[in-house]
Amino acid sequence: MAIVTGAGKGLGAAFACALAADGLSVLVNNRQRLGMSDSAAETVAEIEADGGTAAADLHDITAPGAAEAMVVSAVAAFGGIDVLVLNAGITGPIAKVGALDEATLRKVLETNFFAQAALVTAALPHLRSRPGGRIIFISSTAGLHGLKGRPAYAASKGALNGYALSLADELRRDGIGVNILMPYAATPMTAGTADAAAGLLAPIRTCAALRWLASPACTATGQIWVAGGGQFRRAISVESRGLGEAEATPEWLADHADVLADLTGARSYTGAEAAFADLFADAKGRAE
Template sequence: MVSTGLAGRGVVVTGAASGIGRAAALKFAREGAKVLVADLSREGAEETVKEIETAGGVALAVVGDLSDQRVVDQVVERAVEAFGGLDVLVNNAGIMDRMSALGETDDAEWERVIRINLTAPFLLTRAALPHMLAAGRGSLVFTGSEAGLRGSAAGAAYTASKHGVIGLVKNLAVMYRKQGIRANLVAPGPTVTSIKVDADPEAHGPAVIGQLIGANIGRLGSAEEQADAIVFLASDAAAFVNGAVLPVDDGWSAV
């Protein structure tokens, strides 16, 4: 059995108050990693930390808007200070759009989705890179989406944001592979989480997408199944995996 090599490593997981992020944070902790839980929800973040600590692990929480540079700096500084370095960054936090077609997407929806789903991972990765470069190693894992692989899984804003994240991952993989840094992405299919979609079923976007999704998806996945893929990509078991986009979707991307 290949060792994950995660014991004692410093890990940041964003969006770890619930869903895929919480499942990933718990799994990293079970592998012996020290985990910083970053999220907008104080209650959820503290619950994740408590669960890790109750099981004998090491964790701490930073609460705030991850598209705010001040919060980003705090996340990275706290991790480095508490853990002695930052080995793994999991850019998992994200929000859905309203499944709006482009013609129905207002400025507020577009800017909010792009800010959280694309700008926040950019800011966090930029802040983490100097520490990883100094150490000569690092693993960056992004939570993308099936919407990053096709145009029929979400609205215009979410689809654009997740296509953008894939481009970011591939560029990172090329730019920093000689410095020992890997960047990979999981593309979840429909997964049971607490994320809600505030869509108007009478609008053009949801009407079109609803028919397409219903015809092509397989079963619903669990947050734990997504977490397994995230931890694998972050670990030494995936030491030669870089720039990969891994669908975790029961074959939806193969349809």
């Protein structure tokens, strides 16, 4: 059984339909705006027309108690939770840092980060009670590289990435796979920015990655995957090997900047503790 948030259209609808096609019952979450069609019900109808099983959930994920209510609905409808796909999100308005007001920043973070964390907290006991649980955070490369004009969106996705990687480390012994998918797709949320490539960037072209990450065949955890246009990549954070100098000065750093920045032999780490331990070992070895 899977919960997919923001699944009324775009990527979320594609993800929900793909998981249903793989045999999972799906709780299709999407808030219903006043005067708008019930897009969650439309996705459910599409799934059922293809022989799948689904139910609609209309909670706004940012509403108080929405996370708990969504989990209750999923368990009541399908008996438990095996897969959690955290897809719902907003981009917020285009605004450079100096013009970005605090209320806008908080609104984007409330949806893209705090609501996601609340749903994880609510679903975690149920995921732990069943073997092979999967949590997939739908993030963005904006959280890795930044995004000019959308600092709130980039910040929210950066926060989500750090949270997801921490959670993956915590749940490693529980056998729950936690990974991040960063899809590129032409969707209603990206209207006007990717229209020319809408066919190539159709949401369905990212679904193979989502299906794999949600499947028992995937043993990866704590990883970041990028998908779009039928292209798939893994992304990682790395640190250069660097140099050591106990009496370093700004002038020394300027003289050695190229060597310090050289990523030959760069390393990635499972958790900040491992990164610190590696740096400390280098520092201690140099001191000895």
